[in-house]
Amino acid sequence: MTTLTADTRRTGPAHRPDRGTERLTFGRVVASEWVKLRTLRSTWWTLGVTVVLMVGIAALVAWGMTQGDEPAPPGMGIIAVTAGTQMAQLAVAVLGVLIITGEYTTGMVRSTFAAVPTRLPALAAKAIVLGVTVLVVGAISTALSYGVTLPFVSGTSLEIDLGDADTVRALVGVPLYLAAIALLALGFGALLRHSAGALAAVLGLLLVIENVVALIPLRFFEAISPYLPATAGSQVMMPSDFAFADPDALGAWQGYGVMLAWVAVVIAVAAVLMRRRDA
Amino acid sequence: MIEAHGLTKRYGPKTAVDDVTFTVQPGKVTGFLGPNGAGKSTTMRMVVGLDRPTHGSVTVNGRSYAQHRSPLHEVGALLDAKAVHTGRSAYNHLLAMATTHGIGRSRVDEVIAMTGLEPVARKRVGGFSLGMGQRLGIASALLGDPHTLLLDEPVNGLDPEGVLWVRNLVRYLAAEGRTVFLSSHLMSEMALTADHLIVVGRGRVVADAPVADIIGRATGTTVKVRSPHAARLVELLAGPGVTVTTSGPGQIEVTGSTAETIGDVAAAAGLALHELTPVAASLEDAYMSLTADEVEYHSTGAGTHLDPEPHRAGASAGSAVTTGRL
Numbered sequence: 001m002t003t004l005t006a007d008t009r010r011t012g013p014a015h016r017p018d019r020g021t022e023r024l025t026f027g028r029v030v031a032s033e034w035v036k037l038r039t040l041r042s043t044w045w046t047l048g049v050t051v052v053l054m055v056g057i058a059a060l061v062a063w064g065m066t067q068g069d070e071p072a073p074p075g076m077g078i079i080a081v082t083a084g085t086q087m088a089q090l091a092v093a094v095l096g097v098l099i100i101t102g103e104y105t106t107g108m109v110r111s112t113f114a115a116v117p118t119r120l121p122a123l124a125a126k127a128i129v130l131g132v133t134v135l136v137v138g139a140i141s142t143a144l145s146y147g148v149t150l151p152f153v154s155g156t157s158l159e160i161d162l163g164d165a166d167t168v169r170a171l172v173g174v175p176l177y178l179a180a181i182a183l184l185a186l187g188f189g190a191l192l193r194h195s196a197g198a199l200a201a202v203l204g205l206l207l208v209i210e211n212v213v214a215l216i217p218l219r220f221f222e223a224i225s226p227y228l229p230a231t232a233g234s235q236v237m238m239p240s241d242f243a244f245a246d247p248d249a250l251g252a253w254q255g256y257g258v259m260l261a262w263v264a265v266v267i268a269v270a271a272v273l274m275r276r277r278d279a
Numbered sequence: 280m281i282e283a284h285g286l287t288k289r290y291g292p293k294t295a296v297d298d299v300t301f302t303v304q305p306g307k308v309t310g311f312l313g314p315n316g317a318g319k320s321t322t323m324r325m326v327v328g329l330d331r332p333t334h335g336s337v338t339v340n341g342r343s344y345a346q347h348r349s350p351l352h353e354v355g356a357l358l359d360a361k362a363v364h365t366g367r368s369a370y371n372h373l374l375a376m377a378t379t380h381g382i383g384r385s386r387v388d389e390v391i392a393m394t395g396l397e398p399v400a401r402k403r404v405g406g407f408s409l410g411m412g413q414r415l416g417i418a419s420a421l422l423g424d425p426h427t428l429l430l431d432e433p434v435n436g437l438d439p440e441g442v443l444w445v446r447n448l449v450r451y452l453a454a455e456g457r458t459v460f461l462s463s464h465l466m467s468e469m470a471l472t473a474d475h476l477i478v479v480g481r482g483r484v485v486a487d488a489p490v491a492d493i494i495g496r497a498t499g500t501t502v503k504v505r506s507p508h509a510a511r512l513v514e515l516l517a518g519p520g521v522t523v524t525t526s527g528p529g530q531i532e533v534t535g536s537t538a539e540t541i542g543d544v545a546a547a548a549g550l551a552l553h554e555l556t557p558v559a560a561s562l563e564d565a566y567m568s569l570t571a572d573e574v575e576y577h578s579t580g581a582g583t584h585l586d587p588e589p590h591r592a593g594a595s596a597g598s599a600v601t602t603g604r605l
Contacts, residue, residue, distance in 0.1 A: 022381045022423075023349045032378035039371035040364070108364040110329055111372075111419060114356050115379045117328045117345035278330040 026121050033125040037099065037133060046095035047133070050088045050178070051141045057084035058145035062152035075239050077158035078170050081145045082237045085174055088141065089181045089230070092134055093202045096185025099130055101195040113279045120271055123190060127183055127267065134182040138175025146171065166240040169252060173236035180233050180259050181206075187266030190274060206230050226250050233259030280305055280458055281326060281427065285335035288321050288482075295321045297482035298335070303460045305426075308453045310473030310490070311462035312566060318482040319462040320358070323431050326460075327356050339427055351380045351423030357416040357430045365405030369396055369415050372404060377422055390418040409436030417445070427458040434468060446472045466566045470494070478569050485569045493569075502533045502541055505554035515544050529553075 037043050062080035065072045100123075103109040116122040146160065153159050161167055185202045192198040210228045213221050225231055226248050235255030250258060281303035288296040296318040303309045313319050324330040326337050328344040336343065339354055347353040363372050373387045391400045394414040399407065404415065413436050420428060428449065434442045449472060453459045463469055469476065469490070476493050478486040486493055506512055509529045516523055521535040533541060538557045545552050 022352065024351070024380050028381050029379050032375050035371065035375040035378050036364075036367070039368070039375070040366050042366065102364060102366070106364045106366075107359055107361040108367075108372075110324075110358055110362040111376060113329055114327050114354075114358070114362075115351055115376055117347075117350050276331070278324070 024116065026125070029116055029121045030125040030128055032115075033122070033129040037129050040098075040102070042098050042102070043095065043133075046091045046098070047137050049091040050095075050137055051144065053088040053091060054084035054141035054174075055144045055148050057087060058082075059148045059152075062149035062158070065158055066152050066156065071157050074157045077149060077153045077160040078167055078239045080149050080153070080158070081142065081160065082170060082174050084141070084145060085177060085234070085237060089178060089206065090203065092138075092178045092182045093185040093206065094199065095134070096130060096182035097189040097195060097198045097202060099126055100186055100189040101193060101198050104193040105195055110279050119274050123267075123271055123274060127186060130182050130186055131179045134179040135175045138178040141178075142171055142174040145174075170237050170239050173238075173252065173256070176256065177233050177237055177259075180256070180263055181230070183263045184229060184259075184266060187263060187270050190270035191266065222248065226255070227258055229259045229262040232256070232262075280341075281337065281339055281429075281460055282341075283322070283326075283335065283337040286322065286325060286332050286337055287334040288318070288325060288330060289333045294482055296325070296332075299479070299482070299484055300335075301477050301484055301487055303458055303477075304475070305458040306453060306456050307474035308449050308459045308461060308472055309475045309477060310469040311460060311477050311479070312464065312466065312469055313462075313479035314464060316481075317479045319479060320431050322479070323356070323358060323429055323460070323462060326429055327354055327358070329358070349380060349423070351376070351382070352425055353423075354427045354429055355420035355423055355425035356428075357413075357420040357433055359416070359431065361412065363404045363412070363415060363419075366403055368401050368403055369407075369418075370400040372415065373418060373422060376419055380423060382422060386422065386424075390421045393421065394418040410438060410441060413437055414441070417448075425457070428452060428460065430459070430461045432462055432464070434463065434465065442468065478566065480569065493566075501558040502536060502538050503554060503556040503558055504531050504533060504541060504552065505529055506531075506545065506550060506552045508545075508550040511548070512541075512545060512550060515548055515550075516541060532558075 058081050061083040062077070065076060065080060103112055112122050113119055149160070185198070188201045189195075189198040192201060205228075210225075210231050213228060214225045214231065216222075226246070227250070232250050232255040235250050236252045238249075238252065240252070249255065283299055283301050286296055286299040287294070299318070299322060311319050311322070321330060325332050326339065326344065327350075339347070344350060344354060363369075367375070370387065370391065373390065374384065377383070377387050391397055394417055396411070396414055396418060399411055404412070407415065413433065417430070417433060420430065430445075430449070433445050433449075437445065446468070449459045449461060453474070461469075461473065473490050476486065476488065476490050477484060478493070503526075504512065507529055509525070509531050513523050513525070513531060516533055516536060521533065524532045524534075526532050538555050542552065542555055545555075
């Protein structure tokens with residue numbers, strides 16, 4: 001342990017000539033949230049896993065499609081590029097949960113709310129920083145996934161036509177879908193405030209609830225299934241001529257809109273509670 | 280200046296802070312003293328808006344904390360040494376806090392140097408000792424060079440050198456005209472550091488006065504007497520405002536009288552005295568008397584003497600009840 005400086009005079013305002021411009025602004029809160037996000041190892045781990053899963057699974061699926069006895073149906077190449085999303089969304093969900101529950105479980109949130117006492121700017125800044133980061137990483141992952149499938153699909157019926165508007169929409173849909181998953185996870189994290197609870201809720205929804213509801217052959221469940229967040233949102237990544245498409249599924253943008261509505265509702269409820277609850 | 284009006288906080292059926300009203304003046308160090316569970320931390324959290332009062336209000340320089348445009352310049356708070364993400368380095372924690380207000384990296388380096396955190400600044404906070412965590416908390420509080428400092432148990436876990444540094448720092452900051460509000464259960468530390476004391480027990484303010492007054496109220500009020508005629512003395516001394524307690528065979532403690540009076544009474548009755556000792560009251564004694572009825576967590580098997588050690592405050596206060604009040 002080192003000694004403390006006895007010279008306390010350095011705290012004096014005379015030594016702070018630039019103090020006049022120092023003030024709390026929303027832009028600065030966003031910058032602060034970026035500092036927070038980039039200075040945690042968990043961020044780089046979850047984002048790294050996202051890229052690896054996307055690219056690895058794309059390569060694997062593309063290779064698998066070329067190994068069958070019969071040629072794969074045309075237009076399936078895009079399925080290979082987006083296939084990793086099912087796994088990568090779990091890593092992104094973990095990041096979205098931890099960005100907020102990490103603060104609650106460590107007590108950091110008290111420092112955050114002391115600096116930003118109206119609280120909601122901090123939540124909004126987190127959403128912006130998380131959303132943009134996942135969009136960028138999702139876009140990079142998609143580009144790499146496309147690249148890694150090229151050796152397998154070039155010259156085959158699987159070749160991806162980047163001139164086709166639906167194909168481009170499905171590719172752009174990957175980062176959009178991942179960003180929405182991250183924000184949904186942020187909402188659950190802000191709502192539940194515990195890492196384990198929020199992870200269980202998000203992963204339970206994505207892996208268990210949506211799949212179970214989709215399997216139950218009762219009218220009620222068949223009616224609500226297309227409107228569940230991931231089921232609806234994932235339509236934005238589907239090629240329009242996908243052979244195995246669910247006839248009840250929502251349209252691409254319609255489905256993504258439903259997912260964003262879920263995100264908005266969860267974050268809005270979390271925001272109301274965040275204002276009210278003791279930190 | 281911090282002004283609390285009728286501040287109340289209830290958690291379900293439990294009242295943590297009960298209709299507390301006080302003012303913390305700038306230019307001096309105000310100590311916030313009370314046993315564990317007295318509501319000190321809850322009160323401080325309400326000052327910076329982390330907890331929402333059930334009733335009442337608290338303002339800092341005339342406005343509620345959240346209404347200030349530049350909160351970190353207004354109030355620097357050390358509320359909990361653990362209010363830091365364990366996975367982030369001390370430097371990055373301070374940088375993230377500073378960034379919200381556009382405070383530059385040079386100021387981050389400055390508070391790190393001031394608190395002696397340089398060797399560990401790039402290490403993750405999860406591995407910090409209590410003392411290092413406390414220094415980081417103080418560094419965060421100083422970051423905005425605030426008008427008001429709110430320090431909850433700042434010397435907890437610090438070595439003697441660190442304790443001295445905090446004492447000098449808060450006295451210097453108060454001398455500059457800032458408001459310094461410091462909580463502690465270390466009464467001896469308060470006697471050296473604070474100018475004014477607000478003493479709380481079970482969520483209520485039990486004293487709000489200059490330190491000198493609070494000690495003064497307690498000084499010389501108890502006299503220890505040993506005599507083979509203790510029983511006879513008890514009868515002679517009994518009177519309005521005087522409390523006599525038997526503390527052992529042939530041993531009594533008298534409050535509300537003076538050694539001179541007791542000696543004269545004994546001499547007039549021809550009773551031999553083996554001991555006549557005015558017990559010099561300290562801030563500890565004053566504090567024990569003030570909070571005797573307010574201690575939330577009494578330990579069983581109370582000690583028989585007043586113990587200056589803070590972690591035994593409960594045990595000591597228990598004995599203060601039996602030996603009479605001020």
